[in-house]
Amino acid sequence: MGRRTPAIRRGTNLPRMGDFNESVILDVIRREPEGLSRVELAAATGLSAQTVSNICRRLLDDGLARETGKKSSGNGKPRTLLQVNAEARYVVGAHLDPAVITYVVLDLLGRVVTHRRQPTPQVVDPDKTMAGIGASVHALLADSGVPRERILGLGIAAPGPVDIEAGLVVDPPELEGWGRVPLRDFLGGETGLPVLLDKDVIAAAIAERWAGAAANTGDFLFFYLGTGSGMGLVVDDTVLRGVSGNAGEIGGLDAACTTRSMVEEAIRLGVLDAGWAPASPRDAQRGLVELCRLADADETAGGIIDRWAVRVGRGVCAAATLVDSEVIVFGGPIWPYLSDRFLRIISPMVAASPFVRPTHATAVTGTAVGDDVGAVGAACLVLDHMLSVQPESLLLR
Known part of the structure; x- marks a missing residue:
């Protein structure tokens, strides 16, 4: 699926806005691994050539950017490209x-x-x-x-x-x-x-916006799976935090969507014996890993995971529709154990959603950052x- 590049924020030529404009330039450069010329930066940000030149000089002096290679622009003189100097800080x-x-x-x-x-x-x-x-x-x-x-x-x-x-x-x-x-x-x-x-x-x-699966979109939903669960929403390249900074604190959609509740259900259904009863979050995570290990060979174990995936799928379909997300990303400490079954169930749920399908495709993927997201x-x-x-x-x- 073709990805929509997030809208580049425009700069301002008003005085005393240096910090903002430097951030605009850095943000544009870091999204282009091959680097950009000063002319391209001016065109992308709406800043004047002089403003761009002054900012680039400051970034070079501070070591935050570096010049790397040349780019031909037709008959004119090749333009010097700038990249973020990743080792500067x-x-x-x-x-x-x-x-x-x-x-x-x-x-x-x-x-x-x-x-x-x-x-x-x-x-x-x-x-x-x-x-x-x-x-x-x-x-x-x-x-x-x-x-x-x-x-x-x-x-x-x-x-x-x-x-x-x-x-x-x-x-x-x-x-x-x-x-x-x-x-x-x-x-x-x-x-x-x-x-x-x-x-x-x-x-x-x-993390996904900076260096992960959502680096090329400004509208996505991140579903976190750890000891508990939660949702992070990014709209127009802005993270939605809410009035107290606790947006997305959903407890995994309901109280039944935690590692502890999954393990306790497995014990009730006889998939795990009482020795797996979690006395701590660490115990619950070990129990969930064992439940996932059994899921492919044990229908009851697989059913516990699959029902969890369906509950999560319903929630992310509704949330993705609410904020018009382009991508849904899953990750967190326990995601590696759940990824195959969750993606197999949730991807078609999102594709078939009557609210998502008529407007645009919504990609469903796992984190590109890894276990340490x-x-x-x-x-x-x-x-x-x-x-x-x-x-x-x-x-x-």
């Missing part, structure tokens, strides 16, 4: 899932430099867990070999609900004892880095905040 991401904590370092193009993962402590002690996250970030940076001065910041993805303004994790269902925990400020003090906090599903959607998304929070076009920055305060 780096960002760190940490994804706190109730079952596993994942860490990554990314370059400016969202490519993973190094990563690690570790089980989430089962003991209810937020301070100890946060201190462990801080220590792991230091170890990750040491392993990466990236100079400290090139680190832009640390992004944290956590299960919702969250209070983004205050930097708090607010009593997530599967993180017992985490009631209004100041995760952002604690890790800022532990690491000495600027820190951003957001919901895991929002972070994952931003939550942590990659956390790091992309920093990239998105510092380097993406932020129209609200033009508002007078």
Whole structure:
């Protein structure tokens, strides 16, 4: 299916808008791996040739862009191409899932430099867990070999609900004892880095927009599957967060769509014995992996997964119709175990939807970022905040 390139945001030639216009230029360059000339940048952004030239000079001086190769434009002089200098800066991401904590370092193009993962402590002690996250970030940076001065910041993805303004994790269902925990400020003090906090599903959607399956569309839906489930919605290249920053906190469409509920259903139906009863999110994830292993050979086990896929399919069909999405992307820590059955069931559901079909095709795909999409998304929070076009920055305060 032909993909519609998201509309390029236009710049402004008004004075004192340098930061916005630099973001416009960087955003356009990063979407073109082969690079763009200054003339092409002026045509794409609506900025004057002089404004583009001045911004490109600043980006080159700061090391954020580099000149690479020439491009012939007919009889005229070949034009010098500019690319983002991916090694100029780096960002760190940490994804706190109730079952596993994942860490990554990314370059400016969202490519993973190094990563690690570790089980989430089962003991209810937020301070100890946060201190462990801080220590792991230091170890990750040491392993990466990236100079400290090139680190832009640390992004944290956590299960919702969250209070983004205050930097708090607010009593997530599967993180017992985490009631209004100041995760952002604690890790800022532990690491000495600027820190951003957001919901895991929002972070994952931003990862797909930066470096994943939705990099070439501005309208998509991301469905996250981890200890819990949620939806991230991107419309006109803007992530929908809602009034409190907790949009998409759907609990997997209903309470029956969590790893714990799937494993408990399998035990009730005799697919798994009582020894698989989950005492923690980590136990629930292990049980779900076993359920998925049995699904192809055991009809009852397969039925549990298939009914889950149908419930999710109904939800994403409705949501994709509501916001007119071009692509539906699935990902998260447990997605690799569910992908075959989910895609086999949900893809035809979307294709047959009476609401989707008459207007345009809607692609259904798995994440292109991989198992670490939550942590990659956390790091992309920093990239998105510092380097993406932020129209609200033009508002007078």
